[in-house]
Structures are given as structure tokens and as C-alpha cells.
Amino acid sequence: MAIRTILRYPDKRLRNKALPVTAFDDSLRALVDDMAETMYAAPGVGLAAPQICVSLRLFVIDIAGEDEPSDLKVFINPTFTAKQGEIAWEEGCLSFPGIHEEIERAEKVTVRAQDVHGNFFEVTADGLLAVALQHEYDHLEGTLMVDRVSLLKRRFIDREMKRRQLSDARP
Ligand code: ZN
DSSP: OOOOOOOOTTOGGGGSOOBOOOOOSHHHHHHHHHHHHHHHHTTOSEEEGGGGTOOBSEEEEOOOOTTSOOOOEEEEEEEEEEEEOOEEEEEOOTTSTTOOEEEEEOSEEEEEEEOTTSOEEEEEEEHHHHHHHHHHHHHHTTOOGGGGSOHHHHHHHHHHHHHHHHHHHOO
């Protein structure tokens, strides 16, 4: 297991549309282990493969609270089979450290995906899990939270991320 480097906005590699997972083998399981370790170390509630520069359609989510046992969920080749309602949620993203923006999403979603063995399963979720599923799915399409906020907020985030990039680069 290893902690991978998380790409940060505006890294262009975050914009690639990810490819389907076709091999459900040991290297996929090793990748999932690394993604989980990277997400927990960050810490974050979700991480998509494109965020660690792996252009494949999978993500991990764990929305368990600090006092709850971990509850890792892995979604491979996910698709939404149903979406309903509307909810506004303040979201963060490991590729936008320190940025939190309210974003509108479907309130309830049903996702069909595969597990690490290639078996299909379906999950219906609302609340934080529904939001996390939609957020992580966006990463597979190369869509980022800046694409879902107003132009004004997008400019603010652009400035903020550039400023941080500069201050991170200083010794
Ligand atoms: Zn994200």
C-alpha cells in the first residue's frame, strides 16, 4: 500500500475522461488499496482514480463519522440508473484543498457499479452519500466543482488556487 500524490486544480490531467475498468485483477485491488490509504491520509470522504492520475472509472467513498468504524465503499464503472429531487450541499474536494462551495445535486440517486471482483451491485443513497457519489462520478467525466458554481465563484476559486500554488512553491 502506498499514499499517492493527489492532483490539484488547475492540473489539466483532472480534465481527462476516464476509461472503463476491464481487468479485475491484483493490480486493480492494489490500486483500490492505495486509493483508500490516500483518501484516509488526506483525510477525505471520497477519492476518484483520476485524482491520483489514473484515468480509470472507479472511486472510493467512506462517509463514516470520526467516531464510527470505517465503511469503505468501492464503485467501479459506475452509472446512475435513477436520480430524483434537488439538494444544495457544501462540498469540498481533495483537488481543491481548503475550498468549500455549495453545489446543487440530485437529492437521491441509484448507482449501478461493479466491485473489485467484477460483480455488479446497485445502491440507492440520499444525503451525504448521494452527494459524494455524484461528486466522485464527476471526476470520471473530467468535471470539477468549479464547473458547477457561478462564474463569480469560479473566478474566486481560480484566484485562490493560484495563490496557494505560488505559496506552496516557495521554500
Ligand atoms: Zn473531488
